[in-house]
Amino acid sequence: MALVLPAVVGLAFLLVPLVGLLVRAPWGTLPARLLSPSVGEALRLSLVCASLATVVCLVLGVPLAWLLARGDVPGRGVLRALVTVPLVLPPVVGGVALLFVLGRRGLVGQYLDAWFGVSLPFTTAGVVLAEAFVAMPFLVISVEGALRAADPRYEEAAATLGASRWLAFRRVTLPSILPGVVAGTVLCWARALGEFGATITFAGNFPGETTTMPLAVYLALETEPDAAIVLSVVLLLVSVGVLAALRDRWISGPS
Amino acid sequence: MRALALAALLVVTGCGTSGTGGDGRLTVFAAASLTETFTRLGADFEAANPGVDVVFNFGGSSALAQQIGQGAPADVFASAAPANMAQVVDAGGTAAEPVTFAANRLEIAVPAGNPAGITGLADFADADAKIALCAEQVPCGAAAKRAFEAAGVTARPDTVEQDVKAVLTKVRLGEVDAALVYRTDVRAAGGEVVGIGFPEADRTVNHYPIAPLAKARDAARARAFVDHVRSDRGRAVLAEAGFDAP
Structure with missing residues (x-):
């Protein structure tokens, strides 16, 4: 009982607000509202931006995860901690930081503006940048975890057989960590989709x-x-759709 | 950011109400454009009433009205336009008839040096210029809409912000070339922002109402703060900041 009661309260705490949302939903006018241009526009923009941000995260994040897991870099622990900072940082702070670096008068942004x-x-x-900044650590952590769990000897074996580092990574390492990459990608995409503060x-x-x-x-709430x-x-x-579609296949799989 | 501040405020005041009720907190919800003046008036009020702690929630008037309607613990509401106050009055949220205590008008705000060479409202239709405006549901946005209608200009903003201080920040940082904010905001920003007047500014005058709220925890204290804002001292502080008399 000592465990069951708080567990039930915890469950209700997580679920009741969502049920409340469904109860309060204006079901009668729902279809008309869903088809309104402003909702469609926001949804389309959200899907496009979250997907592009995820691509950015994959292109930059997987190599970064590889570097953290396998690379021969000094101070790797510190590096790993730094990479996860955006994970715990309030997203608004990330937005402020981006503004002061990439804004028109920012450290880097002023040159982007002046030169290009x-x-x-x-x-x-x-x-896309704001979403990628906030979401990338999810991917890096997930992929790095998978890489560290994978046996590096397969890569070494490939190398002794003459494979280049890139070929070994692509043909040996990547397939073995694929579940981790997919789980990280899903988390990353979901995080990007929900991004608010930095955006x-x-x-x-x-x-x-x-x-x-x-x-x-x-904004609509006002x-x-x-x-x-x-x-x-x-x-x-x-969100539920993403979870339902991927849960059995990947998220609770052997990753 | 203001939402986060409010959440913190709700937590703090929520904890306070469970106590003895004898604490001296006075919570004032005020339009973002009142940030500097009300902060000063709040300090005066605290000095004149030992034991009273004035807490502000500054934000877009529409958001504040919405929060009051949802039961946010506020004692006094000062809005930048009658429409947002009316929302609270209609819901039975006020303890007394709102009174107008100040008026304000818009100015074009550009970063120091005016890098884009903005001269008037017509430049707001330029797609190449970076423009920030208030959203139409907040009073500065409604006033801006009137100005553009009077000038026959179709503005092309790059961002639409939820309160006037958010717009002003974009100008201060130099992230936009021009914005429409209150004259008082241009003055408050000091040398970082330059104001440019325009002929249609008379159409942008907003009247600021203030009222004690029905759910104030100490009705007398809420009324006293309203009186303080309307006192000679209050008028002087507002006039110094660039507000017009009501």
């Missing part, structure tokens, strides 16, 4: 350009609470 005429804040590219701070808010679903939910509920239900369904 590129200004990232208030653009869809800015949303609104760094990329601002403009419908069709930077207003992703979480921003739309927050003017049209019913619309906020509809948007929330959509995000809830997308």
Whole structure:
């Protein structure tokens, strides 16, 4: 009993708000609201940005995870801790940091602006960067864990047989850690989809350009609470859909 | 960010209510454009009333009205426009008739040096210029809409912010070339931001109402703060910041 009661309270604490959302949803007008251009626009933008951010994370994060797990770098523990900082950092702080580095007058941003005429804040590219910044540690941690669990001797064997490092990684290592990569990718994508703080701070808010679903939910709450509920239900369904589609195959699999 | 601040505030005040109830907290929800003036007036009020602790929640008037409607623990509400106050009045949230205590008008704000060479409202239609505006549901956004309608300009903002201070920050950082904010905000930003007047500014005048709230924990204290804002001292602080008399 000493364990069951708090467990039930914990379960209710997690589930009741979601049920409440469904109870309060304006089911009668739901289809009309779902088909409204503003919801479609926000949903499309969210899916596109989260997917692009995930691609960025894969391209940069998998090699980074490999470096952390296998690379011969000094101070690896410190490096690993630094990589996970965005994981525990409040996303708003990440947004502020991005603004001061990549903004038009930022450390790096001023040169992007002066040399290439590129200004990232208030653009869809800015949303992708903000999401990637917040989501990448999820992928790196997941892939690094898989790499460390995998036996490096297979790679070494491939190397002794004449495979280059890249070939060994691609043909031997990657297939063996695939479940970890997939789980990390899903986590990363879900985190990017829900990103709010860094996005609104760094990329601002403009419908069709930077207003992703979480921003739309927050903004709609002020003017049209019913619309906020509809948007929330959509995000809830997308989240549950992702979990349901991937759970049996990968997340609870032998990764 | 303001939402986070509110969450912290809710936690703090929520814990307070479970105590004896004898604490001297006065919670004031005020429009973001009142940040500097009300912070000063709050310090005055604390000095004149020992034991009273004035806590502010500054934000977009529409968000504040929404929060009050949802039961946020507020004693006084000061809005940047009558429409947002009306929302609270209609819900039976006020303890007395709101009174207008100040007026404000918009100015074009550009970063120091005016890098994009902004001269008037017509530049807000330029797709190449980076523009920040307030969202239409907050009073500064509603005022901006009136200005653009009067000028016959279709503004092309790059970002639409939830309160005027968020817009001002984008100008201060130089991330946008121009924005419409209150005259008082330009003044509060000091040398980082330059204000440019425009002929349609008369159309952007907002009247600020204030009212003690029905759920105030100490009705007399809430009324006293409203009186303090309307006192000679209150008017002087507001006038110094660039507010017009009501």
